[in-house]
Amino acid sequence: MRRSRAFIPTSKEAPSDATLPSHIFLARAGFITQVAAGLYNYLPLAKRVIRKIENIVNEEMVKVGAQEVELSFVTPADLWAESGRIEKFGKELLRFKDRKNNLFVLGPTHEEMMVDLVRNRVTSYKNLPLNLYQIKTKFRDEARPRFGLMRGREFIMKDAYSFHASTEDLDREFEAMEAAYKKILTRLGLDFRVVEADSGAIGGSGSKELMVIADSGEDTIAICSKCEYGANIEAASRSARALVPEAPVADFNKFLTPDTKTIDELAEFFKVDPYYTVKCVAKRVVYEDESEIVLFFVRGCDNLQEVKALNATEALDIVDVTEEELKELGLEPGFIGPLDQVKAKHVIDSDLKGATNMICGANEDGYHFIGVDMSILDDVVYFADIAEVNEGDICPYCDGKLSFTKGIEVGHIFKLGTTYSKPLKAEFLDENGKSQPFIMGTYGMGISRLVASVIEQHHDESGCIWTKETAPYMVNIMISNIKDEAQVEAGEALYEQLQNANIEVMLDDRKERFGFKMKDAELIGFPYTVIVGKELVDGNVQLFDRATKTKESMSVADIFDKLMEFI
């Protein structure tokens, strides 16, 4: 491509609202333009990068035996009602009616559509397993789209769906897909981590997220210092502490503790480690048609993890409550404890099961219980893992310590089981002629988010640095002075030579100054720029490496071979 003909509107200034490097540089370098909140146009350079990522995804999907399909973007609302997700997804589903007044939904993900496609068409265990995928635009009417391509309302996702006759076969496919996803991210040149995750609105038994490590990531992940364990903070677990602080041994008693409403005040009052205190977090738990206040109890040194709390109560939502609401129930904020009190449902963190020498609220203004043995609650209360892990906690699989880092969720793979096949009545006949719902898996990967992720990990103050597998063009030939006929001739010759060798090459033939064209090349981020300039009189050109920003002189005769070596 000749730069003089290319539609690459670069700019010195970033959009005023852009904060992330990926957003700033993709906009400045002429890859994307914004249309409306969370909606972007992909310009020629972006389109080329997207196609490259898609090609890699396609290659790896073919290797694991998945088949590409493309399902309708507009999906009948009836299907969403059938699975029950029309409520669960809520306003994120963009709904509209056609001229015949039928309700439709723009597809935010395609479990229902895919199940509908397969049910009654695959009806025998002999035709399983089956893995179908597509790469397609999705639409989710996010409450607050932001960060450019990172969180758009319209985005490109690769979504795969597998169908199995047994959970063992699903496990096998899940592992194969995880391996394929790792391969894709590795080929793209990304630093990533596979972590355990919460299954969210998609549902299902087990799920893992593929996180690209980046400070700008919106997710916090806990990773082990010794082993491979990593988990989203929403799902991270830990081992019980090996070393515990000295226990405040005491007989059970009610103790006057005026004005000690917070854990800090309580720990200070008794001069004990917050580890031995019981913290109460009251929340309103919302179900489909009702809601109730639930008291969550964790150790004073821990915090409630709301996603875990949501899962423990099987609720749709969890919202804050006011002190007034608690007082109406007869509870005493600051002094709420799990003993002798049945005014609201209790959920106690499993780390408190059997704990002794604890201090907790006595449900009476100004009083706490001391010397509490939590095991007396064993049979009467619901225990669940609801505490958020802290940095420095012990890994659940080894004796390593957990630390936090930020990640961009670029992939999420789920073992769905029969979550969708059952309600949608998608069944097959097994060896015994018995009807069974499909055992399913679903595997998503954000293609447009990957474009942004590559730049989050590969950029500097001058702009984008594309990896070899993602670069829109591998080589940029820069003719320093377009009025110098010898430079033009040498540039054109190399341009033709590289094109004939099927190298993706840009020829910067614009009538601009050296500095202007270099800045432009650095902003766009071509891996290599060949500078045809003042050294040509000695028969030399320079090879500029974008990643290292170094220039190497070499003879015109050698440049082609040298490039072929690098690419």
Added chain:
RNA sequence: CGGGGUGUAGCUCAGUAUGGUUAGAGUACCUGGUUUGGGACCAGGGGGCCGAAGGUUCGAGUCCUUUCACCCCGACCA
């Protein structure tokens, strides 16, 4: 969905407290000239329903009302 902010040239922004010729700068763009190794310089030029609608006024980018859009913090979210 709560709280806040901003809408003026393709882009980044002045101008609005105190209404008053023809609405500005930088950048980008066009023409001519000079320049040609790190976003050059000189001269000339095109480009605006001042987000939209209504109102106040002799007169509105500026004041009032309504509305829309976009952004930020939070809630939410593969």
